[in-house]
Amino acid sequence: MKRRIEMATLQGSYLFPEIEKRKNAYLVNYPEAPLISLGVGDTTEPLPTLVAEAMGEYARGLGARESYSGYGPVEGWISLREAIADRLYQGRVAPDEIFISDGAKCDLGRLGLLFGQEARVAVQDPAYPAYVDASVIMGQGGTFNGRGYSRMRYLSCTPENGFFPDLEGADDIDVAIICSPNNPTGAVLKREELERLVSWARQRRVTIVYDAAYAAYIADPDLPRSIYEIGGAHEVAIEVGSFSKLAGFTGVRLGWTVVPDRLRYEDGRSVQADWRRPISAYLNGPSNIAQAGGLASLREGWGELQEGIAFYRENALILRRRLVELGVKVYGGSNAPFVWAHFPGRNSWELFDQLLSKAHLVTTPGAGFGPAGEGFVRLSAFSSRERIEEAAGRLAALFEA
């Protein structure tokens, strides 16, 4: 068969496979190297017991005739949609505006089906790489010009603009994918910033895809955890959420997407009604076992879940504090599980190699998230306390030397 032009246009390999490749190449030469990974950002700590038990019980029930169940509703269990509306949105969205999925990444990819190939998609620079790859695969990318894709728009987020997406000259955008708390910068949009963004979207008829996968990491009560805390957002925004970093479900796979009833196409038709079509065509509803775990996370497991989040948050603070003590300029890490360390003038893949070879630390080079990430490395807080403390010690040994 003929290869699709969109696949041929995709640049290089996805960031994390490249990191894996470099790490493995290093291990071939130094098999004994005591590596610590602060790279990919996968959770490490066990699930709350009550959550694991709820999934075990559901799975066991599948082995008995009386309790066996097959396909569930395409939108997910109503009990889970209600629990999310109640626990995570305090009623700001209705249960029937919430669509449960097999993960935020999967939904972020499928959302492109709503917008179509002609849509002009904007991403923050730097950004989680899946946004760009999924848009290019969908056919929204255009040609690669050495720095970025011709039809994509890149909203620069730097220390100079306080990591607020640069909307200057972004006049032809249809869809803006915004992530807060941000991966990779760890920046969280303040209430007035989010208000500015929503008002810009309303004026320009831009749809915001708001990736709130790390919302649970916001400790500061003044920072918004959902875009729907902002008036008027229901008319312009789709929000994506995830149990991955909320409940340690990276391998279990469970997320959701909020498509508000008030979100309408230019001709007044319902976007929500359309969203049912791709999820019916591609998903057939999320796993029942995962949903049993999701429900337990928001009910009996909630207390233990909060402890898990606080644990990773403390990890981020340990890394952040140590880097500050060492005189490194750092961002994020307070209301997000990522620390964004700035080394002005340095090449971020070289920094990655230096941290790997001199401190045996696997990090993520900032340039892998976009040109504005050059000079930065991202450190993830998803690790055991022992490893985080060891990593902090190695950073000190490296930068004090």
Ligand SMILES: Cc1ncc(COP(=O)(O)O)c(C=O)c1O
């Ligand atoms: C910003 C962001 N969105 C979405 C995801 C993916 O979430 P899920 O595991 O629910 O697919 C990640 C995972 O790392 C992420 O960093």
